[in-house]
Amino acid sequence: MSMSPAKHAPETCAFCKGAGESGGRRCPACCGRGMVTVAQPAKRCALCNGTGRLCIKGCPACGGTGWMGVLRE
Ligand SMILES: [Zn+2]
Numbered sequence: 001m002s003m004s005p006a007k008h009a010p011e012t013c014a015f016c017k018g019a020g021e022s023g024g025r026r027c028p029a030c031c032g033r034g035m036v037t038v039a040q041p042a043k044r045c046a047l048c049n050g051t052g053r054l055c056i057k058g059c060p061a062c063g064g065t066g067w068m069g070v071l072r073e
């Protein structure tokens with residue numbers, strides 16, 4: 001009687017659009033991987049509309065990834 005574990009899948013980082021870098025520096029949202037691990041079904045961040053960019057440091061709700069439920073390692 002156990003709940004099935006939440007499913008996660010890689011999604012493209014919105015902050016760097018999968019490039020892994022932003023402005024010549026390692027992307028702070030995905031740590032340079034270009035992808036982030038997101039709980040499925042993936043939901044875009046409502047605060048930044050999935051862009052990851054709300055201010056210069058990125059969106060505080062999604063950490064700049066553009067997704068909700070991002071698994072941090
Ligand atoms: Zn990124």
Ligand SMILES: [Zn+2]
Pocket residue numbers: 045046047048049050051052053059060061062063064065066067
């Ligand atoms: Zn956001």
